[in-house]
Amino acid sequence: MLKQILLAIVLIAVPVAAFTGFEVYARSTATASGLGDLSAFKAIISDVQALAVKGDLSGAAKRITDWETAWDSAETAIRPLNQAEWGNIDSASDDALSALRAAKPVPDDVNKALAALMAALNDPSKPS
Amino acid sequence: MTTATLADAASIRPGPMTVFNRVPKVTADFWLIKLMAVTMGETAADYINVQLGLGLTLTSLIMSGVLAAALVWQFSQRRYVPAPYWLGVVLISVVGTLVTDNLVDTFGVPLLVTTIGFSIALAATFIVWFMSERTLSIHSIFTTRREAFYWLAILFTFALGTAAGDLVAEQFSLGYLATGILFGMIIASLAIGYFFLGLDPILGFWLVYILTRPLGASFGDLLSQPHQYGGLGLGTIITSAVFLAVIAGIVAYMSFRHEGEEVVVVDE
Numbered sequence: 068m069l070k071q072i073l074l075a076i077v078l079i080a081v082p083v084a085a086f087t088g089f090e091v092y093a094r095s096t097a098t099a100s101g102l103g104d105l106s107a108f109k110a111i112i113s114d115v116q117a118l119a120v121k122g123d124l125s126g127a128a129k130r131i132t133d134w135e136t137a138w139d140s141a142e143t144a145i146r147p148l149n150q151a152e153w154g155n156i157d158s159a160s161d162d163a164l165s166a167l168r169a170a171k172p173v174p175d176d177v178n179k180a181l182a183a184l185m186a187a188l189n190d191p192s193k194p195s
Numbered sequence: 196m197t198t199a200t201l202a203d204a205a206s207i208r209p210g211p212m213t214v215f216n217r218v219p220k221v222t223a224d225f226w227l228i229k230l231m232a233v234t235m236g237e238t239a240a241d242y243i244n245v246q247l248g249l250g251l252t253l254t255s256l257i258m259s260g261v262l263a264a265a266l267v268w269q270f271s272q273r274r275y276v277p278a279p280y281w282l283g284v285v286l287i288s289v290v291g292t293l294v295t296d297n298l299v300d301t302f303g304v305p306l307l308v309t310t311i312g313f314s315i316a317l318a319a320t321f322i323v324w325f326m327s328e329r330t331l332s333i334h335s336i337f338t339t340r341r342e343a344f345y346w347l348a349i350l351f352t353f354a355l356g357t358a359a360g361d362l363v364a365e366q367f368s369l370g371y372l373a374t375g376i377l378f379g380m381i382i383a384s385l386a387i388g389y390f391f392l393g394l395d396p397i398l399g400f401w402l403v404y405i406l407t408r409p410l411g412a413s414f415g416d417l418l419s420q421p422h423q424y425g426g427l428g429l430g431t432i433i434t435s436a437v438f439l440a441v442i443a444g445i446v447a448y449m450s451f452r453h454e455g456e457e458v459v460v461v462d463e
Binding site: 090 | 241361376377384388394395399416420421
């Protein structure tokens with residue numbers, strides 16, 4: 068019984084150790100990839116910003132729904148890449164969504180929240 | 196898969212001393228279909244959750260109801276019948292994924308806590324199972340009580356596999372391909388242990404059963420997620436539908452061949 072459990076532990080530990088060794092080696096030679104390519108997300112937010120600056124807040128609110136859909140459906144894919152960075156963008160996203168979806172959106176708040184979201188997309192490592 | 200199976204099936208005649216095992220024999224097809232069921236469970240849970248927009252909690256409740264109905268169907272069988280058995284596995288896979296996602300996303304339970312919690316739950320299931328039945332054999336599931344232990348263990352292996360897989364992927368920021376390779380390597384190592392080093396079949400079976408969950412899930416994500424995140428971009432609908440079709444095909448084939456059926460000789 069004990070011998071079996073030890074055998075199982077060894078059988079699991081050996082590939083884990085080999086894999087970890089390889090990962091550590093691979094990472095030391097490559098630069099951190101962060102969340103990957105976020106340009107598609109930035110493009111949507113820059114659309115929203117353009118609409119908001121023109122004062123078209125309802126158009127901006129409509130366009131940010133595209134962002135919400137894209138961001139939510141990408142969660143499974145990008146969240147594991149970097150939890151903290153993903154969280155920074157997600158909280159900036161929540162702020163921007165609530166600013167635009169307020170009963171009476173305040174243009175100044177909307178612009179600020181969108182700028183913060185864009186900043187988070189440009190540098191996800193910085194908490195907003 | 197061999198002609199021996201056909202001969203076995205033909206010779207299955209339950210006498211006074213023999214009964215049918217209610218769960219399948221572990222064959223290559225068993226692992227193939229189990230792996231596909233978990234892959235589909237992951238992509239289908241994603242699809243139901245994201246696309247239908249019912250919210251994680253409502254989705255979990257509805258799917259749990261469907262699972263309960265499937266298990267009633269399975270428990271009403273007195274022998275292994277592929278359709279209800281594999282429907283149960285596919286639905287446990289979907290519900291197990293939803294429950295773990297729900298605990299993490301809605302209730303904010305850390306993955307480390309769910310991983311440890313499900314490990315304890317699974318260990319407790321095995322301990323009570325052994326104390327009650329004096330065996331953990333999957334070749335003599337011929338009472339409703341044993342079958343209940345079996346399915347409870349299956350449920351916890353899925354929940355544990357989901358939590359442990361997500362934990363590894365997130366904690367170490369591994370992509371799905373790397374996660375898949377890692378779990379594939381561990382499974383290969385356990386297979387070597389079973390075939391060459393005398394690893395206990397039942398211990399090996401349950402360990403691999405846990406580990407095929409994260410392997411299948413990373414495979415599903417790899418197929419369904421968009422190119423920009425390193426996936427193949429097939430989407431969750433197509434991936435789920437293709438896998439469901441293949442699973443249905445294998446289940447039909449198994450039913451036709453009576454593959455996986457097993458009789459148990461009762462001592463007393």
